[in-house]
Amino acid sequence: MAFEPVREMKKLNYDEMRIYSEAELKNYTEEELKSFKCKYEIPDLDELEKGPWPSFVSDTKQEALRRRKLSDDQMLIGRDVCEDMLGQLQTSFDEGETHWKHGGIVGVFGYGGGVIGRYSDLAEKYPSIAMFHTVRVNQPASKFYSTDFLKTICDMWEYRGSGMMNLHGSTGDLVLLGTTTEQLEPIFYELGHVLDTDIGGSGSNLRTPACCIGKARCEFACYDTQDLCYDLTQYYQDELHRPAFPYKFKFKFDGCPNGCVASIARSDMSFIGTWRDDIRIDQDAVKAYIAGDIVPNAGAHGKRDWGKFDINKEVISLCPTKCMSMEGDQLVIDNSECVRCMHCINTMPRALKPGLDTGITILLGAKAPILDGAQMATLMVPFMKAEAPYDNIKAFVERVWEFWMEEGKNRERLGELMQRVTLPKFIETIGLPPAPQMVKAPRANPYIFWKEEDVKGGWNRDINDYRSRHKR
Amino acid sequence: MTEDIKKAILAYAEGSNKTKFYFKDMEKAVVKTIPEAKMRDVKKAATALVNEGILIYFSTGSSTMYGLKGRGMTEDPTEGTE
Ligand code: HEM
Ligand code: HEM
Ligand code: SF4
Ligand code: SF4
Numbered sequence: 001m002a003f004e005p006v007r008e009m010k011k012l013n014y015d016e017m018r019i020y021s022e023a024e025l026k027n028y029t030e031e032e033l034k035s036f037k038c039k040y041e042i043p044d045l046d047e048l049e050k051g052p053w054p055s056f057v058s059d060t061k062q063e064a065l066r067r068r069k070l071s072d073d074q075m076l077i078g079r080d081v082c083e084d085m086l087g088q089l090q091t092s093f094d095e096g097e098t099h100w101k102h103g104g105i106v107g108v109f110g111y112g113g114g115v116i117g118r119y120s121d122l123a124e125k126y127p128s129i130a131m132f133h134t135v136r137v138n139q140p141a142s143k144f145y146s147t148d149f150l151k152t153i154c155d156m157w158e159y160r161g162s163g164m165m166n167l168h169g170s171t172g173d174l175v176l177l178g179t180t181t182e183q184l185e186p187i188f189y190e191l192g193h194v195l196d197t198d199i200g201g202s203g204s205n206l207r208t209p210a211c212c213i214g215k216a217r218c219e220f221a222c223y224d225t226q227d228l229c230y231d232l233t234q235y236y237q238d239e240l241h242r243p244a245f246p247y248k249f250k251f252k253f254d255g256c257p258n259g260c261v262a263s264i265a266r267s268d269m270s271f272i273g274t275w276r277d278d279i280r281i282d283q284d285a286v287k288a289y290i291a292g293d294i295v296p297n298a299g300a301h302g303k304r305d306w307g308k309f310d311i312n313k314e315v316i317s318l319c320p321t322k323c324m325s326m327e328g329d330q331l332v333i334d335n336s337e338c339v340r341c342m343h344c345i346n347t348m349p350r351a352l353k354p355g356l357d358t359g360i361t362i363l364l365g366a367k368a369p370i371l372d373g374a375q376m377a378t379l380m381v382p383f384m385k386a387e388a389p390y391d392n393i394k395a396f397v398e399r400v401w402e403f404w405m406e407e408g409k410n411r412e413r414l415g416e417l418m419q420r421v422t423l424p425k426f427i428e429t430i431g432l433p434p435a436p437q438m439v440k441a442p443r444a445n446p447y448i449f450w451k452e453e454d455v456k457g458g459w460n461r462d463i464n465d466y467r468s469r470h471k472r
Numbered sequence: 473m474t475e476d477i478k479k480a481i482l483a484y485a486e487g488s489n490k491t492k493f494y495f496k497d498m499e500k501a502v503v504k505t506i507p508e509a510k511m512r513d514v515k516k517a518a519t520a521l522v523n524e525g526i527l528i529y530f531s532t533g534s535s536t537m538y539g540l541k542g543r544g545m546t547e548d549p550t551e552g553t554e
């Protein structure tokens with residue numbers, strides 16, 4: 001049985017929940033915003049606003065201006081929190097040193113993660129950010145929010161926090177930036193009991209899982225990313241909230257090899273949708289692409305004139321394994337050579353579709369730099385079905401965790417452990433047979449590693465007995 | 473079983489000269505006294521101690537440790553830098 005919630009999610013109605021009136025939310029004019037000056041001199045931050053990108057400095061100033069104009073009873077933490085944050089950042093720019101100190105025992109009852117304690121070491125100068133804790137909020141699968149939810153959480157955060165938030169962290173969470181210890185339990189209550197939402201992971205635990213948009217919108221999805229993401233989130237609640245891992249652990253779910261959540265680079269365990277059978281070909285649509293009746297790439301690169309579509313140049317010769325060809329007017333694919341790169345399918349989505357025998361590929365061990373630099377994930381399970389209740393996937397997850405928790409050193413990511421014990425030893429320990437898909441290219445050196453049980457007589461032999469038969 | 477593990481955890485926590493420790497080190501210490509204790513049992517016992525307010529979590533944001541409440545780990549964050 002797949003996970004079933006005990007009840008439907010509440011339908012939020014912002015009008016019933018709202019803390020601020022429309023006028024209070026827009027309590028400044030554009031002119032006031034333009035002439036806004038932070039109470040500290042922040043020349044380097046002002047400079048940051050000048051680039052072509054939207055700037056967090058502009059966003060922060062906007063929020064600072066709103067907070068200046070709200071009344072005292074409309075916020076529970078320091079009015080100047082945004083300006084103090086900017087001021088301290090400028091100080092750090094000036095001195096080339098951070099003034100944040102972290103750690104401590106902040107958190108909410110029963111949870112070992114999700115709240116990150118942050119303090120300023122310049123509290124006299126910047127009193128509103130003396131405490132500036134971060135709360136991670138578990139985002140819904142594929143980040144489908146209702147407007148009512150977003151408005152409600154924004155009001156709550158204006159009231160109980162700094163008003164500054166980040167959508168989304170690279171883990172996936174909606175990140176609430178800057179509040180005091182006193183506000184943590186009330187925020188946790190509001191999130192859980194009013195917004196029907198949990199806080200996410202931080203620390204040495206399972207981090208908030210995240211998935212691509214999957215079957216909700218995307219025809220390429222080879223499995224239901226949202227369902228698997230939700231199911232594992234619910235199933236591993238204990239791992240998410242009660243840290244006992246050597247270090248952080250991330251799941252990410254891509255519905256196909258296009259990898260819209262970049263799980264291959266950003267998660268310790270990456271799930272990528274794939275298929276075992278053949279790419280489906282609609283030969284009439286292939287002809288229509290060749291004739292120019294259908295725009296390639298679904299028009300995605302259509303703003304410029306690229307000339308007439310040339311299937312040889314744009315598809316066949318770009319296939320990384322050269323497994324496509326035209327036989328007469330028929331497109332032929334040698335599927336046994338196809339590496340599921342998605343290029344041909346992306347270019348001619350109406351002619352080509354992933355196969356029907358779909359499932360997942362599992363890769364392990366990606367991480368961002370700390371010890372030995374960034375590392376992409378390594379393919380471990382070439383193919384596995386991905387159907388509720390996902391018992392096969394859970395069994396695999398637990399085998400990997402068991403080994404990592406047993407063997408992993410403190411602060412050692414799975415990818416580092418895999419390197420330390422070596423891949424052959426790793427796959428043997430978690431019970432995976434070696435598979436050609438794990439190998440990028442056949443090895444060029446002749447070494448063969450024997451195991452003792454494969455050698456007659458094992459490692460111990462009587463050299464004298466041998467010499468009696470074989471002269472030196 | 474859980475009660476024994478809890479005792480072993482507390483013995484380790486009180487005997488250690490560190491004020492905060494990784495789960496793994498705590499687990500190793502427990503297994504020394506109770507060899508049949510599984511990692512999950514140790515984790516359950518530690519969670520129970522947290523819920524009883526005897527142990528507390530200490531988190532840097534990127535890794536988490538455990539400590540005895542009221543011993544060395546105070547609300548004073550200067551104590552908590554890595
Ligand atoms: C030349 C300019 C920039 C480059 C090359 C750049 C590059 C990147 C890269 C590579 C990532 C990681 C993406 C990932 O995790 O998949 C990232 C994340 C991010 N960037 Fe930028 N960025 C630039 C400018 C900016 C600016 C101007 C802002 C905001 C004002 C910004 C805000 C962010 C945020 C909020 C994240 C997510 C951080 C996280 O979740 O860890 N970036 N950026
Ligand atoms: C306005 C200020 C800040 C912004 C916009 C910001 C944003 C972020 C974002 C987007 C992430 C990634 C979250 C994720 O992966 O889901 C992050 C992670 C982190 N932030 Fe910040 N942050 C801010 C302030 C701080 C401060 C003041 C500190 C430390 C004193 C800090 C320390 C960290 C650490 C340690 C992590 C990584 C935790 C981990 O996943 O291992 N941040 N921050
Ligand atoms: S990863 Fe694939 S299935 Fe998921 S949204 Fe991107 S293209 Fe679609
Ligand atoms: S998906 Fe990639 S490897 Fe497979 S046939 Fe298409 S272009 Fe070639």
